[in-house]
Ligand SMILES: Nc1nc2c(ncn2[C@@H]2O[C@H](COP(=O)(O)OP(=O)(O)OP(=O)(O)O)[C@@H](O)[C@H]2O)c(=O)[nH]1
């Protein structure tokens with residue numbers, strides 16, 4: 001049988017976003033779906049302890065998947081151009097995140113590391129951490145998320161190079177299926193200087209570890 005190749009597309013148009021918004025069910029429909037899943041799990045949604053659960057789950061979903069309401073371009077819109085001639089690598093490492101895999105809708109969690117070489121300016125450091133959440137708080141694959149973060153920085157900052165690395169544990173591999181708790185998946189994306197100059201890629205990995213023995 002031919003292998004099934006599913007696309008890991010990174011780009012979403014505003015038309016896609018509008019269509020998704022139109023298809024969003026009502027809160028009542030979402031709560032009814034949770035009651036169905038409770039029965040599918042084998043429990044009784046009418047028992048005392050579960051009566052408010054559909055409402056809580058529907059509310060929690062709006063938080064866990066808040067990334068659909070956010071736009072990466074807005075997060076990175078404010079650029080500081082006056083950085084006193086700084087042009088070297090900016091690295092924000094160990095950004096923790098929680099996401100949900102699009103295959104099983106169970107969590108994967110880990111750390112993202114983002115570096116870039118500024119060209120026309122820099123963004124506030126917190127914005128890189130916010131950018132991670134814009135994409136983490138959606139149904140995801142780790143590869144797509146890595147590429148989306150890279151593309152968003154490219155679009156907004158046009159830097160001389162971008163390096164994104166994500167390390168994560170997928171609960172769909174830990175608590176079900178293959179049951180390999182503790183394995184981690186590493187994905188990377190390099191553009192510009194990081195792609196063309198191996199020494200800069202090495203420096204990225206060195207900086208990721210630098211100073212950790214003192215913490
Ligand atoms: N490439 C990639 N795969 C992922 C990610 N998250 C989960 N997966 C994998 O998605 C795959 C889905 O495989 P399927 O065979 O369609 O589903 P399944 O029968 O539930 O697979 P098992 O997890 O092996 O039991 C599994 O191999 C998961 O490990 C991700 O971020 N990237």
Ligand SMILES: [Zn+2]
Pocket residue numbers: 101102103104105106170172173
């Ligand atoms: Zn999964």
